[in-house]
Amino acid sequence: QVQLVESGGGLVQPGGSLRLxxxxxxxxxSSYNMGWYRxxxxxxxxxxxxxTRGGSPNYSDSVKGRFTISRDNVKNALYLQMNSLKPEDxxxxxxxxxxxxxxxxxxxxxxxxxxx
Numbered sequence: 001q002v003q004l005v006e007s008g009g010g011l012v013q014p015g016g017s018l019r020l021x022x023x024x025x026x027x028x029x030s031s032y033n034m035g036w037y038r039x040x041x042x043x044x045x046x047x048x049x050x051x052t053r054g055g056s057p058n059y060s061d062s063v064k065g066r067f068t069i070s071r072d073n074v075k076n077a078l079y080l081q082m083n084s085l086k087p088e089d090x091x092x093x094x095x096x097x098x099x100x101x102x103x104x105x106x107x108x109x110x111x112x113x114x115x116x
Contacts, residue, residue: 002026002105004095009110016085016114022078022095022107030073035102036080038091038112048093049080050102063089085114 008020020036035050049059049069057069068081078095090113098104 002029002032002097004097004105004107006093006095006107006110009093009112011113011115012085013116014085014087014114017081017083018085018112020080020082020093020095020110020112022080024076024078024095024097029076032097032099033102034069034071034078034095034097036069036078037094037096038089039094039109040088040091043091045094051078082112085112087114090114 003025005023006020008018010018012018031053033050033052036048037045038048039045047060048063049057049067051057051069051071059067066084070079092109092111094109095107096102
């Protein structure tokens with residue numbers, strides 16, 4: 001069993017930056033693939049980025065070059081550094097993990113609003 005708690009969301013102006021964190025509790029964090037998804041109002045939840053247990057990242061085309069996913073297996077933490085934010089990045093961001101892919105466990109989400 002894994003519990004995930006996101007933090008770091010908020011209101012930011014277009015072009016600004018935010019860093020999301022996901023604290024994981026439970027066993028064997030380093031064994032899990034981790035990821036970030038987001039869901040905007042009226043839209044389906046979509047993949048933002050994933051990182052394998054070995055540290056290999058993968059990004060959706062919409063955030064590639066602007067967002068960076070990373071993990072700290074000592075602190076049991078996942079991060080998402082978001083730069084050059086756009087209004088279309090506004091969404092609730094969810095942390096997730098799994099042993100095969102991701103999606104077995106989910107956090108409660110953190111709101112990111114990009115607006116002037």
